[in-house]
Amino acid sequence: xxxxxxxxxxxxxxxxxxxxxxxxxxxxxxxxxxxxxxxxxxxxxxxxxxxxxxxxxxxxxxxxxxxxxxxxxxxxxxxxxxxxxxxxxxxxxxxxxxxxxxxxxxxxxxxxxxxxxxxxxxxxxxxxxxxxxxxxxxxxxxxxxxxxxxxxxxxxxxxxxxxxxxxxxxxxxxxxxxxxxxxxx
Amino acid sequence: xxxxxxxxxxxxxxxxxxxxxxxxxxxxxxxxxxxxxxxxxxxxxxxxxxxxxxxxxxxxxxxxxxxxxxxxxxxxxxxxxxxxxxxxxxxxxxxxxxxx
Numbered sequence: 001x002x003x004x005x006x007x008x009x010x011x012x013x014x015x016x017x018x019x020x021x022x023x024x025x026x027x028x029x030x031x032x033x034x035x036x037x038x039x040x041x042x043x044x045x046x047x048x049x050x051x052x053x054x055x056x057x058x059x060x061x062x063x064x065x066x067x068x069x070x071x072x073x074x075x076x077x078x079x080x081x082x083x084x085x086x087x088x089x090x091x092x093x094x095x096x097x098x099x100x101x102x103x104x105x106x107x108x109x110x111x112x113x114x115x116x117x118x119x120x121x122x123x124x125x126x127x128x129x130x131x132x133x134x135x136x137x138x139x140x141x142x143x144x145x146x147x148x149x150x151x152x153x154x155x156x157x158x159x160x161x162x163x164x165x166x167x168x169x170x171x172x173x174x175x176x177x178x179x180x181x182x183x184x185x
Numbered sequence: 186x187x188x189x190x191x192x193x194x195x196x197x198x199x200x201x202x203x204x205x206x207x208x209x210x211x212x213x214x215x216x217x218x219x220x221x222x223x224x225x226x227x228x229x230x231x232x233x234x235x236x237x238x239x240x241x242x243x244x245x246x247x248x249x250x251x252x253x254x255x256x257x258x259x260x261x262x263x264x265x266x267x268x269x270x271x272x273x274x275x276x277x278x279x280x281x282x283x284x285x
Contacts (some may be wrong), residue, residue: 008187016198020202023202028215029250029259032218035218042228045192048187049231049236050236066221066254068256070217072267074214076266092268101203103198106201118188120189125240147249150253150256154255154260155259156262158263159263161267
């Protein structure tokens with residue numbers, strides 16, 4: 001086995017172990033931290049594939065921005081310790097069986113496909129941010145604009161969903177309003 | 186040099202773990218994290234094939250997937266906060282008001 005294969009297998013084991021730990025840990029904060037480690041590992045695999053820009057974006061966007069948002073909301077809502085109960089009887093067993101079936105299906109598809117034994121090295125073409133930017137604005141300018149619109153809509157949606165509603169329905173207990181007026185007074 | 190199958194196998198295992206997490210966990214925040222795991226599995230497959238075909242388009246897709254995932258997380262977590270305000274819970278079993 002070449003050193004690259006050994007490094008890859010170690011990284012893959014860490015990634016899968018982190019994913020499993022994320023699924024089974026009771027505390028949602030631990031889940032989020034395991035997911036951060038998983039994202040970092042995948043970032044290292046991207047480096048091995050010869051894509052440094054994507055690797056750094058993976059760390060900053062996923063492990064940095066998205067997971068910090070997750071941790072913030074987990075701690076804000078106090079969703080750390082939710083029971084690992086089973087509301088439907090046998091749900092866990094059936095879910096695991098379905099997961100195993102899905103995995104078996106994907107693996108069988110890979111086995112029956114040709115070309116999967118080919119080797120992948122690192123990218124030898126130019127993958128610098130400049131080359132990516134040129135590609136993005138030459139070939140993918142419309143998707144880029146659509147993505148910017150998606151982000152704008154997401155920002156507006158997030159603001160509208162979380163804002164405190166000034167118009168209350170009649171007959172509804174109005175605790176937020178009372179809290180606010182109390183703070184002002 | 187690493188066989189392409191290794192990358193795809195890792196991607197498949199991570200995707201399956203994400204699916205199992207969405208099915209089994211009742212904490213809506215962990216369900217969201219499992220979705221992120223599935224996004225990452227797809228990204229890994231994109232990157233493996235980008236290296237295999239020596240093309241930049243795979244990396245472009247990964248960038249777009251990241252942007253859409255960020256938007257999805259922003260809206261999803263805002264929804265979570267709104268649902269928590271109304272129901273005082275982040276359990277997906279509590280979110281069954283539309284059930285007939």
